[in-house]
Each structure stands twice: as structure tokens, then as C-alpha cells.
Amino acid sequence: MRLAQRFALENELIRADCIESTEFPELAGKYRVYAVPKTVINGAASIEGALPEGFFLDKVLAAVEPPTQTETT
Amino acid sequence: MGLIREEDAVEIRQRLKEMVNPVKLVHFTQELNLEYGRETQQLLQEVAELSEKLSLEIHNFLLDKEKVAEYGIDKVPATVVRDGQDHGIRFYGIPAGYEFSTLLDAILAVSLGDSGLEEENREKLKQITSPLHLEVFVTPT
Numbered sequence: 001m002r003l004a005q006r007f008a009l010e011n012e013l014i015r016a017d018c019i020e021s022t023e024f025p026e027l028a029g030k031y032r033v034y035a036v037p038k039t040v041i042n043g044a045a046s047i048e049g050a051l052p053e054g055f056f057l058d059k060v061l062a063a064v065e066p067p068t069q070t071e072t073t
Numbered sequence: 074m075g076l077i078r079e080e081d082a083v084e085i086r087q088r089l090k091e092m093v094n095p096v097k098l099v100h101f102t103q104e105l106n107l108e109y110g111r112e113t114q115q116l117l118q119e120v121a122e123l124s125e126k127l128s129l130e131i132h133n134f135l136l137d138k139e140k141v142a143e144y145g146i147d148k149v150p151a152t153v154v155r156d157g158q159d160h161g162i163r164f165y166g167i168p169a170g171y172e173f174s175t176l177l178d179a180i181l182a183v184s185l186g187d188s189g190l191e192e193e194n195r196e197k198l199k200q201i202t203s204p205l206h207l208e209v210f211v212t213p214t
Contacts (some may be wrong), residue, residue: 001172001175001211002175004184005154005162005175005178006188006190007198008161009160009188009206010159010161012186012199013165014161014201014205014207015162016161016163018165018172018179019165019208019209019210020166020172021210022166022213023166024148024166026169027148031208032183036210036211037210038209039206039207040204040207041205042205043208050204052171054194057194060207061201062191064201068110
């Protein structure tokens with residue numbers, strides 16, 4: 001969670017919610033949260049477990065960025 | 074009886090001395106059907122008392138529709154950690170146990186205006202041009 005909220009500080013477009021699963025069982029169920037921490041990205045992709053800063057960011061970016069565009073020659 | 078033990082309060086007060094700019098906790102509560110609602114509010118009240126630079130604003134989720142819309146709150150208890158500006162940092166549910174220290178971490182990072190992230194990662198984050206919503210699920214351990 002620390003990383004997500006630190007990310008939010010760097011860019012206004014980023015929102016970081018820390019959600020206590022047992023208080024919001026429906027939401028946790030919807031996102032199939034069986035182990036924590038689990039980070040859901042834009043309501044779709046997710047990352048399980050706590051990762052080092054760089055790895056976590058790369059996974060987040062990989063989830064939101066469109067696939068690498070084909071190079072034009 | 075307080076939720077924060079006296080010896081912990083001393084330690085938290087010490088940690089919060091690092092604060093630079095004032096931080097506001099904006100809390101939304103509903104008080105109905107919420108096991109932890111009231112407890113969350115009490116915990117935040119106790120924390121807010123531990124630094125002059127920390128303040129607490131409480132809103133009713135059902136009645137303060139304007140604030141609910143302003144902060145985009147869709148469930149309660151919810152707590153926003155902000156300074157003069159809303160950085161998109163929210164806690165849903167009670168920030169207790171391990172998440173209590175996450176809350177302190179958020180307060181300090183916002184107050185210092187410093188994410189503490191590696192330079193390379195800050196650059197990557199600045200390049201994000203579309204909204205990014207991170208929902209981190211935790212449990213109170």
C-alpha cells in the first residue's frame with residue numbers, strides 16, 4: 001500500500017485506495033481477493049503480494065500501457 | 074478508553090514531529106451497519122490529537138452529498154489524506170494493525186510533499202497520461 005500511495009503523490013492522475021477486505025467482502029469477492037496484499041489496477045488486472053518498488057511499478061505500467069506499438073519504418 | 078496506548082502515543086507523536094506542512098484527514102462515516110465505523114472515527118480522532126499539524130474533518134456519507142461527490146467516495150468508512158491538495162490517497166475501512174503504520178507513512182509523505190521514491194521511478198510515474206486507479210486490498214493483522 002505504501003508504494004501505491006507514494007505513486008499517487010507523484011502524479012495527479014493516480015488514485016490509491018487502501019481497502020480493508022473484511023469490511024468490504026463484496027468488493028473483495030468481486031476481485032477474488034484470497035490473499036493480501038492484492039492490488040487491482042483500473043478494476044481489471046491485479047498484482048498479488050508485496051513487491052520491490054521497481055518491480056511493482058513495472059507491473060502496474062505493463063497492465064495499463066497498450067501493447068508496444070509496431071514500429072513504423 | 075483510548076484505542077491508542079499511551080506508550081504508542083508517545084512514539085507516534087515523536088514520528089509526527091517530522092511533519093512539515095499541515096495535513097487534513099477527511100473522514101466519511103455512516104454509523105449504520107458498520108462494525109468498525111465508529112471505531113475508525115475514534116482512532117482518527119486520537120491520531121489527530123498527536124500533532125498540531127494534523128486535523129480531522131468528519132462528514133456523514135448519507136447527508137454530505139456535496140463532499141461525497143467532491144472526493145468520489147463510494148463506500149464507508151472512508152478516509153482521505155490530503156494537504157492543500159487532494160492527492161487521491163484513500164483508506165477504506167479501519168487503518169488498524171499494520172495499516173496504521175501505512176496511514177502514518179501517508180501522513181508524513183503528504184506533509185513532506187515527498188514520495189520518497191527512486192528518481193527513475195518518479196520519472197516513469199510522471200509519464201502516465203491517463204487515469205490510474207490502484208485498489209490495494211489488505212487485512213487488519
